[in-house]
Amino acid sequence: xxxxxxxxxxxxxxxxxxxxxxxxxxxxxxxxxxxxxxxxxxxxxxxxxxxxxxxxxxxxxxxxxxxxxxxxxxxxxxxxxxxxxxxxxxxxxxxxxxxxxxxxxxxxxxxxxxxxxxxxxxxxxxxxxxxxxxxxxxxxxxxxxxxxxxxxxxxxxxxxxxxxxxxxxxxxxxxxxxxxxxxxxxxxxxxxxxxxxxxxxxxxxxxxxxxxxxxxxxxxxxxxxxxxxxxxxxxxxxxxxxxxxxxxxxxxxxxxxxxxxxxxxxxxxxxxxxxxxxxxxxxxxxxxxxxxxxxxxxxxxxxxxxxxxxxxxxxxxxxxxxxxxxxxxxxxxxxxxxxxxxxxxxxxxxxxxxxxxxxxxxxxxxxxxxxxxxxxxxxxxxxxxxxxxxxxxxxxxxxxxxxxxxxxxxxxxxxxxxxxxxxxxxxxxxxxxxxxxxxxxxxxxxxxxxxxxxxxxxxxxxxxxxxxxxxxxxxxxxxxxxxxxxxxxx
Numbered sequence: 001x002x003x004x005x006x007x008x009x010x011x012x013x014x015x016x017x018x019x020x021x022x023x024x025x026x027x028x029x030x031x032x033x034x035x036x037x038x039x040x041x042x043x044x045x046x047x048x049x050x051x052x053x054x055x056x057x058x059x060x061x062x063x064x065x066x067x068x069x070x071x072x073x074x075x076x077x078x079x080x081x082x083x084x085x086x087x088x089x090x091x092x093x094x095x096x097x098x099x100x101x102x103x104x105x106x107x108x109x110x111x112x113x114x115x116x117x118x119x120x121x122x123x124x125x126x127x128x129x130x131x132x133x134x135x136x137x138x139x140x141x142x143x144x145x146x147x148x149x150x151x152x153x154x155x156x157x158x159x160x161x162x163x164x165x166x167x168x169x170x171x172x173x174x175x176x177x178x179x180x181x182x183x184x185x186x187x188x189x190x191x192x193x194x195x196x197x198x199x200x201x202x203x204x205x206x207x208x209x210x211x212x213x214x215x216x217x218x219x220x221x222x223x224x225x226x227x228x229x230x231x232x233x234x235x236x237x238x239x240x241x242x243x244x245x246x247x248x249x250x251x252x253x254x255x256x257x258x259x260x261x262x263x264x265x266x267x268x269x270x271x272x273x274x275x276x277x278x279x280x281x282x283x284x285x286x287x288x289x290x291x292x293x294x295x296x297x298x299x300x301x302x303x304x305x306x307x308x309x310x311x312x313x314x315x316x317x318x319x320x321x322x323x324x325x326x327x328x329x330x331x332x333x334x335x336x337x338x339x340x341x342x343x344x345x346x347x348x349x350x351x352x353x354x355x356x357x358x359x360x361x362x363x364x365x366x367x368x369x370x371x372x373x374x375x376x377x378x379x380x381x382x383x384x385x386x387x388x389x390x391x392x393x394x395x396x397x398x399x400x401x402x403x404x405x406x407x408x409x410x411x412x413x414x415x416x417x418x419x420x421x422x423x424x425x426x427x428x429x430x431x432x433x434x435x436x437x438x439x440x441x442x443x444x445x446x447x448x449x450x451x452x453x454x455x456x457x458x459x460x461x462x463x464x465x466x467x468x469x470x471x472x473x474x475x476x477x478x479x480x481x482x483x484x485x486x487x488x489x490x
Contacts, residue, residue, distance in 0.1 A: 056241060060182050061190060063239040064175050065197035067131060067232045071168065072198045074138045074225040075103070076205025079280070081213045081221075086157070089149040097281070099157050101416050104277075106165035107172075107408035112253055114173040115401020119394045123181070124240050127174035128233055133167025135229035142222025169404060176377070176400035181393060182241065188325075188378035192316020195374060199309035203302050210298075252389075253398050261383045261452055262402075264444040265376050268329055269403060270410035271441050272373045275336065275365075275434055277414025283343070283358075286427045290355045300362055307366025315374040325375035325382065326449045330442050335368025337438035344431035353428070377403050 053061070078100070086096050118126055137160045144160070147153045176191065183190040205225075212221040256262060284297050319325050342361030345351040380399050389395045421430040 069201040072201025073205035077209030080210040104411035110169040111405035118397035130170030137164030139226035142219040188319035189316035203305040269406040273410035274414035278418030281415035319375040325379040332372025339365035340435035
C-alpha cells in the first residue's frame with residue numbers, strides 16, 4: 001500500500017496493512033490495483049474518476065461513525081440536567097464546571113500516550129478497550145444519585161469522569177488511526193464523515209438526555225446511551241478490520257513537534273473547541289435577556305451543529321482533492337472570527353444586541369467550523385510526510401494522538417477560562433477576545449504557509465529535521481524503509 005497524499009516521488013512501502021478486503025480501491029490509483037486489474041488495462045481507465053469503497057471499507061466507516069455518534073451523545077447528555085442534580089447534592093458551581101472540564105483535561109494528557117503505544121497494542125484492540133471503559137463509566141455515572149450528598153458524590157463524579165476520559169481518549173485516537181490506514185487516499189474526506197457523525201452525536205445528546213431524564217429520572221439517560229455504547233463493543237469485534245501484524249515500532253511525538261508547520265495547525269485545532277466550549281457555558285445566560293426558552297437554546301446549538309455536520313463532507317472532499325488545506329483553514333477562521341463579532345455583538349461593531357444577531361452569527365459559525373477544523377488533520381499528515389516521517393501506523397498514531405490532545409485542550413480552556421473572562425469583562429468583550437484569537441490563528445497559518453513556500457521547504461528538507469533529532473532517528477525510521485542519506489537531486 002503506497003500513500004500518495006503529496007504526490008512526492010519518495011515512497012516507502014512500509015505501511016501497516018489490513019486484511020485484503022480493506023485494500024483501498026479509491027480513485028483508480030495504480031499502486032493499489034490487484035493482479036486482475038493489471039492484466040486489463042481498460043479497467044483502471046474506466047474507473048479513474050469514480051472513487052468507491054469496498055464492502056469492508058463501508059462497514060468500517062459505518063461502524064466507527066455510529067460508535068462515534070453514540071459516544072459523543074453520551075458525553076453531551078449531562079448538559080440539560082446534571083448541573084441541577086449536582087447542586088442538589090451540595091456541589092458548588094465551580095466544582096460542577098470542573099467536573100465537566102476534567103474530562104477534556106484528562107483526554108489532553110492521555111491522547112498522546114495512546115498515540116505512542118497504539119502500534120504495539122493494535123488499533124482495533126485500543127478502540128474496543130477504550131469503548132468498553134468509557135461505556136462502563138457512563139453507565140456507572142447513572143448510579144451516582146444514590147450516593148450521599150457532599151464529598152462522596154463529588155469524589156465519585158471526578159473518578160468516573162477521569163476514567164471515562166481515558167477510555168474516550170483511547171477510542172478516539174484509535175478511530176482516527178484506523179480511518180487513516182483504511183482510507184489512505186481519502187483521509188480528509190473520511191475524517192470529515194467522522195466529524196459529521198460526531199457532530200450528530202453532540203447535537204442529539206442534550207435532547208436525548210432531556211427526554212430520558214423527564215421519562216425516567218437521573219439514571220435512565222446514562223443507562224440507555226451507556227448500554228448502547230456497550231452493545232457496540234461485540235458488534236465492532238466482527239465489523240472492524242484486523243491488522244495483519246502489530247508493529248513494535250512507536251512513533252515519535254518529538255519528531256512531529258520539530259516540524260515547524262505543525263505548531264500553527266495545533267493552535268487552530270485547539271481554538272475550534274475552545275470557542276464552542278465557551279458558548280456552551282455562556283450563551284444560555286447571555287440569551288436570557290431575550291426571554292428565550294430552553295428549547296430555543298437547544299435549537300441554537302442544533303443549527304450550528306447541523307450546518308457543521310452537513311458541510312463537513314464537502315470540506316473533506318476539497319481537502320483531499322485540491323490539497324488547499326491551509327487556505328481552507330484561513331477562510332474558516334475568518335468566518336469564525338466574524339461569527340464571534342456578531343454573536344456578542346462586539347462593542348467594536350457598535351451594534352445593538354439582538355436575537356437576530358445571535359442567529360446570524362451561529363449560521364456563520366457553522367460554516368466556518370468545518371472549513372477551519374476538517375483540513376487540519378490532513379495538513380499535519382501532509383507535513384509529516386513532507387518532512388521525512390514514514391507512512392506507517394506509528395506516524396498515523398502519534399498524529400491522531402496529537403489531534404485529539406489539542407482538541408481536548410481547547411475543550412478544557414474554552415469553558416473554563418471563557419467563563420472567568422465573562423465574569424471579569426462581560427460577554428461582549430469576551431467574544432471580542434475570541435474573535436481576535438481567531439484572527440491571530442489566520443495570520444499564523446498564512447505567515448507559516450508563505451514562509452514555507454518562500455524558503456523552498458520540501459521533502460528534501462527532511463534532512464534538517466533528521467539532524468535535529470538524530471538521537472530519535474531509530475524511533476521513527478521503519479526497518480524496511482531503507483532510508484539513507486542521499487545527495488539532493490534536482
